[in-house]
Structures are given as C-alpha cells and as structure tokens.
Amino acid sequence: MDRTVSDLGAGMPELAFRGTGLTKTYQTGDTQVHALRGVDLTIEAGEMLVLLGPSGSGKSTFLNIVGGLDRPTSGSLTYDGTDLTELSERELTRFRRAHVGFIFQFYNLIPSLTAEENVRLVTDIASKPMDPLDALALVGLADRSDHYPAQLSGGEQQRVAVARAIAKQPSVLLCDEPTGALDSATGVRVLEALEQAHRELGTTVVIITHNAGIANMAHRVFHFLDGRIAQVVVNDKPIEPGQIAW
Numbered sequence: 001m002d003r004t005v006s007d008l009g010a011g012m013p014e015l016a017f018r019g020t021g022l023t024k025t026y027q028t029g030d031t032q033v034h035a036l037r038g039v040d041l042t043i044e045a046g047e048m049l050v051l052l053g054p055s056g057s058g059k060s061t062f063l064n065i066v067g068g069l070d071r072p073t074s075g076s077l078t079y080d081g082t083d084l085t086e087l088s089e090r091e092l093t094r095f096r097r098a099h100v101g102f103i104f105q106f107y108n109l110i111p112s113l114t115a116e117e118n119v120r121l122v123t124d125i126a127s128k129p130m131d132p133l134d135a136l137a138l139v140g141l142a143d144r145s146d147h148y149p150a151q152l153s154g155g156e157q158q159r160v161a162v163a164r165a166i167a168k169q170p171s172v173l174l175c176d177e178p179t180g181a182l183d184s185a186t187g188v189r190v191l192e193a194l195e196q197a198h199r200e201l202g203t204t205v206v207i208i209t210h211n212a213g214i215a216n217m218a219h220r221v222f223h224f225l226d227g228r229i230a231q232v233v234v235n236d237k238p239i240e241p242g243q244i245a246w
C-alpha cells in the first residue's frame with residue numbers, strides 16, 4: 001500500500017522538515033555541478049523563513065527538493081517524520097498536492113480564465129480547500145474575482161497566484177522570488193498577502209529573495225553560499241511587510 005503523507009497527523013507537525021546531509025549534483029555532459037554540498041536544516045511548522053544568497057548558490061534547488069519537485073542526490077529529508085527521499089513518484093506527487101503551495105516569480109495564471117476560475121482549478125482537486133472567493137478576499141482581491149489576468153496589474157496577478165497557492169490550505173508555501181518582477185509598492189502587497197496566510201492559516205512560509213530587506217520579516221534567515229547554508233540568522237522581532245526598506 002502507498003504511504004500517504006497526507007494521512008499523517010490531523011493538524012500540522014511541530015517540526016515540518018528535517019534535512020540531513022542533503023546534496024544535489026547535476027550532470028550535464030561531462031561536467032558535474034554540485035548545487036548542494038551537504039545541507040542540514042530544520043524547518044518548524046508555522047515558521048517564516050527567508051533564503052538569501054548569490055545566484056547559483058543552491059536556493060532554488062533546495063526549495064524544489066523541500067517541495068518534492070526534485071530529489072536530492074544523497075541525504076535525507078523528512079516531513080512530519082516521513083522520509084520524502086523514499087517515496088515513489090506517485091507518493092511524492094500526493095505529498096505535493098496535499099501539503100505544498102508554490103509561488104514563482106512569474107505568476108503562471110491561465111489567461112483565458114478569470115481570477116476565481118484560476119483559483120478554482122486548484123480547489124477542485126484539493127481535499128480541504130477554501131472557497132476560492134475567500135482565498136481571493138484574503139489577498140485583498142474580493143472585488144477582482146471576475147477579472148481576467150490581462151485586466152490585472154502584475155502585483156494583482158501575483159496575489160491571485162498567492163490565493164491559488166493558499167486555497168488548498170497547504171501546510172507549507174514555497175516562494176521563489178515572489179516579488180522579483182514587482183516594484184516596491186506592489187511587492188509589499190504580495191508580501192502582506194503571504195504574511196496574512198501565514199498568520200491566519202498558520203502556514204509555514206519559505207521565501208527566496210535577492211532583496212535583503214525582505215529578510216527582516218522572517219523568523220530565521222538561511223544564507224546560502226556555494227551549495228551550503230553558510231549562516232542562519234535568527235530574527236527576534238520580525239517586521240511587517242509595510243516596514244521593509246526596499
């Protein structure tokens with residue numbers, strides 16, 4: 001029988017992820033790229049984490065492994081006690097579907113569907129979804145539900161993407177440069193939407209960014225360097241998105 005991570009525990013675990021000795025090596029032709037060189041970490045449930053570090057330091061590789069989009073070359077990664085590295089493809093897909101919301105730099109909305117319909121695509125296949133309109137309201141877009149992506153600004157489109165990601169009530173939201181294409185004012189609105197989901201739904205949030213100011217809203221900041229977490233900084237007083245110096 002398949003192991004189903006989604007069946008584990010009624011609520012959220014206290015410790016969401018534990019990674020030990022994670023490596024990832026990409027083979028391109030004769031060349032090996034060591035994207036991760038031995039990463040140990042824990043992510044607690046309900047934590048807000050920011051990943052900083054130069055381009056190519058392994059942040060996206062790490063995020064994709066945590067989200068079950070990719071597998072490490074070696075090491076272990078447990079979610080709520082289940083080792084994700086031992087799951088079959090089908091089990092890993094089920095883990096992603098039940099537990100993980102992704103937000104990328106480009107919003108990937110379907111142009112021919114309204115905001116509500118874009119969110120509904122996800123809620124239709126989720127096990128405990130929010131009402132799509134509630135998800136849109138949570139990101140401040142209650143009055144834009146029948147707009148098509150082309151009728152929305154970049155920041156609004158990204159907030160629809162946030163609503164889509166949170167509507168299935170994932171335990172963890174993984175965000176790869178969510179404000180990378182936005183100006184500061186709209187970027188703040190997107191971060192406020194993420195912060196709201198974090199606060200109201202208890203979602204664990206992990207954000208990759210090049211903007212060091214955003215790190216001030218995290219509980220902890222992982223500084224990546226050359227495939228390793230070179231430093232972990234604990235923030236005693238995370239700030240509100242509106243206070244971020246962009």
Ligand code: ADP
Binds near residue numbers: 035
């Ligand atoms: P970051 O997110 O910090 O910019 P990445 O995790 O995207 O870093 O990349 C880490 C290293 O792995 C880089 O050298 C990158 O070129 C390489 N890399 C990432 N994905 C692949 C892939 N699919 N195939 C080959 N090399 C890759």
